[in-house]
Structure formats: C-alpha cells, structure tokens
Amino acid sequence: MYLLGIDLGSSSVKASVVDAKTGKCLVSAMHPKKEMEIMAGQTGWAEQDPEVWYKHVRKAVWEIISLSSVEPDEISAIGISYQMHGLVMVDRELNVIRPSIIWCDSRAVDIGRKAFQELGPDRCLKSLLNSPGNFTASKLKWVKDHEPDLYEKIYKIMLPGDYIAMKLTGEVKTTISGLSEGIFWDFTKNELAGFLMDYYGLNPEHIPEIVPAFSVQGKLTAQAAEELGLEVGTPVSYRAGDQPNNAFSLKVLNPGEIAATAGTSGVVYGISNEVKYDSLSRVNTFAHVNHDPDKPRLGVLLCINGTGILNAWIKNNATPEALSYAQMNEMAQSVPIGSEGLTVLPFGNGAERIFENRNIHSHILGLDFNIHRHAHLLRAAQEGIVFSFVYGMDIMKEMGITPKVIRAGKSNMFLSGIFTQTLATLSGATIELYNTDGSQGAARAAGIGAGIYAGPEEAFANLKITDVIEPKTSVQPVLQETYGRWLHYLHQFYHHEQNDEEK
Numbered sequence: 108m109y110l111l112g113i114d115l116g117s118s119s120v121k122a123s124v125v126d127a128k129t130g131k132c133l134v135s136a137m138h139p140k141k142e143m144e145i146m147a148g149q150t151g152w153a154e155q156d157p158e159v160w161y162k163h164v165r166k167a168v169w170e171i172i173s174l175s176s177v178e179p180d181e182i183s184a185i186g187i188s189y190q191m192h193g194l195v196m197v198d199r200e201l202n203v204i205r206p207s208i209i210w211c212d213s214r215a216v217d218i219g220r221k222a223f224q225e226l227g228p229d230r231c232l233k234s235l236l237n238s239p240g241n242f243t244a245s246k247l248k249w250v251k252d253h254e255p256d257l258y259e260k261i262y263k264i265m266l267p268g269d270y271i272a273m274k275l276t277g278e279v280k281t282t283i284s285g286l287s288e289g290i291f292w293d294f295t296k297n298e299l300a301g302f303l304m305d306y307y308g309l310n311p312e313h314i315p316e317i318v319p320a321f322s323v324q325g326k327l328t329a330q331a332a333e334e335l336g337l338e339v340g341t342p343v344s345y346r347a348g349d350q351p352n353n354a355f356s357l358k359v360l361n362p363g364e365i366a367a368t369a370g371t372s373g374v375v376y377g378i379s380n381e382v383k384y385d386s387l388s389r390v391n392t393f394a395h396v397n398h399d400p401d402k403p404r405l406g407v408l409l410c411i412n413g414t415g416i417l418n419a420w421i422k423n424n425a426t427p428e429a430l431s432y433a434q435m436n437e438m439a440q441s442v443p444i445g446s447e448g449l450t451v452l453p454f455g456n457g458a459e460r461i462f463e464n465r466n467i468h469s470h471i472l473g474l475d476f477n478i479h480r481h482a483h484l485l486r487a488a489q490e491g492i493v494f495s496f497v498y499g500m501d502i503m504k505e506m507g508i509t510p511k512v513i514r515a516g517k518s519n520m521f522l523s524g525i526f527t528q529t530l531a532t533l534s535g536a537t538i539e540l541y542n543t544d545g546s547q548g549a550a551r552a553a554g555i556g557a558g559i560y561a562g563p564e565e566a567f568a569n570l571k572i573t574d575v576i577e578p579k580t581s582v583q584p585v586l587q588e589t590y591g592r593w594l595h596y597l598h599q600f601y602h603h604e605q606n607d608e609e610k
Contacts, residue, residue, distance in 0.1 A: 356548025
C-alpha cells in the first residue's frame with residue numbers, strides 16, 4: 108500500500124511515493140528541472156499559468172511511476188500541498204479565466220491597506236486575525252476593479268491546491284485553512300467573512316464547497332487517471348498550503364512547536380491554541396491543518412519573500428557558470444563571518460509583510476572592489492537571509508512565540524552550514540533537521556485523510572532526525588556585530604520608503 112504526495116511550489120512541482128507501512132519515501136521526482144517562470148507584466152506583479160502547474164504535475168507523477176516498481180492500483184490515496192495565497196479563477200466549464208496572481212504579487216497592497224483602515228484595524232484583526240493585506244481576497248477585488256469583464260465570467264475562485272485537486276477529481280472544493288490564508292474566514296463567527304466580502308463587493312457564491320483538510324475530497328476521474336498513469340477512483344484525501352503542510356510534515360501540530368522553511372521564500376511557523384495576531388499584521392495567523400473551533404490550532408506565520416530566490420538569482424546571474432549550490436556553500440565558507448564588510452538586504456521579491464507590505468528592494472552595500480570576490484557575495488547573501496529571519500522572529504517574540512527548537516526539512520537553504528549555524532546562533536534555538544519534505548508530508552497526510560492511519564502518531568512513527576545544530580556561543584559577538592550593521596542599513600531603507608509614502 109502506497110501514498111502519493113504532490114507539492115506545488117512556485118519554482119517546481121515535486122511528487123513522492125511513500126510506503127504506508129514503513130513510512131519510507133520510495134521515489135521522488137521534480138518538474139521542471141529548472142525553475143518555473145514567474146510572469147511579471149508590470150513591476151510588482153507575479154503570475155503563473157495554472158495549466159503549466161498541472162503539466163508539471165503530470166510529468167512528475169509519470170516519472171515516479173516509471174522509476175518505481177509501484178503499480179498504479181497500489182497507490183491508495185493522494186495528498187496535495189501548494190503555494191499559498193494564489194488566486195485561480197475558472198468559468199462554468201472549469202476553464203481558467205486568467206493566469207493565477209500568485210503569493211508574491213504586490214498589486215493589491217493598496218486595496219488591502221485601504222480596507223484595513225476603513226473597516227477598522229480592531230475589527231479586521233479580531234475577526235480575520237490579519238489585515239486584508241495583499242492576500243487572495245484583495246487580489247480578487249483587484250480583478251473586479253481592473254478586469255471587470257473577466258470577473259463577470261467567474262464561476263468559482265480557488266487557491267492553487269484547490270485547482271490541482273479540481274483537475275484530478277473534477278470537483279471544486281476548498282478548506283477552512285485555505286480560506287483563512289486567503290483572508291476569507293471570520294474566526295469570531297466560524298464562517299465566511301461576510302463583512303469583508305460585502306465591503307469588496309464580492310459574490311459569496313464564487314467560494315467553493317468547504318471540506319475538512321483530512322478527508323476524502325474527491326476521486327480520480329477517468330481523464331485524470333489516464334493523464335497521470337494512475338487508477339480511476341483513487342481518493343484525493345488531503346490538501347493544505349505549503350507552510351501549514353510543511354509544519355505537518357515535521358509533526359508540528361501542537362502549541363509551542365515551530366517549523367521553518369527556506370525555499371524561494373522563507374518561513375517560520377509556530378502553533379498556538381490562543382488567538383494571537385500582530386497589530387501591524389507583519390506576521391500572520393491562519394487556521395492550521397488540524398484547527399477546530401472547539402480545539403483551536405492556529406499557525407502564526409512569519410514570511411519573508413526574498414530568501415532562496417536571492418541565492419538562485421546570484422547563482423544564475425553573478426557566479427561562474429555551472430556552479431552548483433553545494434559549491435556555492437563551500438565557496439562562501441572561505442571568507443570570515445561578516446564578509447569583510449559586505450552587506451546584503453535580500454528583499455527583492457516584492458512587498459514584504461514584515462515591513463507592512465512595503466517594498467524596500469534588495470541592496471548590496473559596502474562593496475569594496477579591492478577586497479570582495481564571489482565568495483564574499485555568497486556569504487553576505489546567506490547572512491542577509493538569516494538576518495531577515497531573526498528580524499521577523501523578534502516580531503514573533505512580541506506575540507509570545509519564542510522558539511527553543513526549530514524543526515526543518517534538510518533541503519534548500521538548510522543544506523548550507525553557514526545558514527543553519529548562523530540561524531541557530533543568533534536565534535538561540537536548536538535546529539533539528541529531518542529527511543522529509545512537503546511532498547512526503549502530503550503523502551502521509553493523505554493516509555490520515557483516507558483512514559489508512561489512525562492519526563499523526565501512526566503516520567510519523569518512522570520520522571527521524573538527521574542533524575542537530577546547536578547555537579555556537581563563541582561566534583555570537585561577531586555575529587551580533589554583523590547583524591547590527593545589517594540592521595543599520597535596513598532602517599535607512601525602511602524609513603526612506605516610509606517617508607516616500609508620506610510625501
């Protein structure tokens with residue numbers, strides 16, 4: 108008996124097959140082999156074609172079936188993880204109306220900011236646990252205002268994972284966790300946020316049917332089964348946004364537990380059983396995958412758009428050709444902490460929530476043509492990414508969330524010794540790395556949703572820690588000095604952006 112997990116990111120789609128009995132991942136595949144294109148028609152825009160997502164889902168699933176000895180009828184359930192906050196719109200024939208406006212698109216910032224002020228910060232924070240901000244509801248309002256002909260064609264709106272599930276099952280559904288990440292959910296009434304929908308003039312009939320995150324939400328259609336090389340009727344029994352799913356993948360389900368990722372964007376995600384929100388909505392609170400109104404499980408999410416995407420940009424544009432990420436990490440180790448005065452602010456991927464949805468851009472500072480080489484840039488970039496994590500985690504501490512242990516999958520930036528050691532030392536938290544990822548977590552979750560596992564304890568019986576990174580007190584002083592320099596530059600650009608808005 109096997110479980111299939113599909114993880115839709117903004118860079119690629121990854122699929123994995125997990126043995127339900129042993130919990131081991133048999134095989135994984137990723138498509139495309141290079142990052143998916145993000146279309147930017149204007150500054151601050153970011154769009155992707157949902158049909159391209161599904162094309163890569165098909166390729167990834169075909170590859171893992173061909174690479175493994177698993178027969179299609181041995182796959183007992185399918186789980187889906189997906190990039191959060193994107194907007195997908197379909198007509199009555201379930202055809203996509205326009206490209207998806209994805210998570211790092213900034214076009215709806217002013218719409219959300221205006222709603223926050225006119226509806227009232229107190230009402231928004233108590234009911235939505237967030238500002239409407241630059242989230243899915245505000246993006247839908249942008250379409251209504253700027254593309255009214257397309258808006259009139261809408262039958263249903265979805266998050267990216269809802270779209271993939273629709274392609275597999277032919278059914279349009281969503282979850283409370285998904286609606287909360289789109290800022291469509293009222294936590295005080297435990298229902299659709301009617302007051303925000305009314306304010307934006309949005310039609311509640313466009314919202315799909317709500318199903319539990321862990322449940323049989325539909326079954327593979329004949330067309331989808333043929334396209335993926337799977338068995339007709341295989342249940343889709345889980346869906347969740349990538350960050351709640353990543354936390355689930357690391358068995359982060361209870362108050363006080365913390366998960367982190369550092370892919371294209373960077374995230375620290377802590378669980379609370381209390382209603383917590385940041386008054387400036389710099390970090391965000393959503394319903395976790397195991398949330399229940401009678402037993403709240405809320406994910407407090409710190410998101411930094413510009414993290415791994417900076418590392419990828421440097422690899423593609425500012426290093427010798429064909430240099431691998433492993434070689435980049437090794438090269439960065441050759442220069443000392445602080446990169447001999449070179450500082451990088453990594454915020455070049457749109458408006459950042461930690462700056463109240465301002466876009467302060469990425470900057471390379473203190474560059475000395477006589478001293479600095481590729482290695483300095485590589486180290487300064489990784490240090491700058493860590494510093495953005497620490498800056499955001501200080502905001503989380505104001506909400507009473509102080510991590511002592513951070514769990515993460517051994518992937519992306521967590522493969523770098525500089526990144527992990529710097530983060531552990533500056534945060535004061537022990538980092539535990541696990542040999543798992545979002546696609547494997549989605550597979551295990553599908554086992555729970557289909558009733559193959561009785562619950563998380565059984566699903567994670569074989570999850571093992573692969574590495575532990577402790578804070579290194581001997582380098583704490585020099586790291587604090589380097590972080591202080593980074594903060595000095597950050598405050599200059601942050602205040603400059605604030606002043607420009609006030610003019």
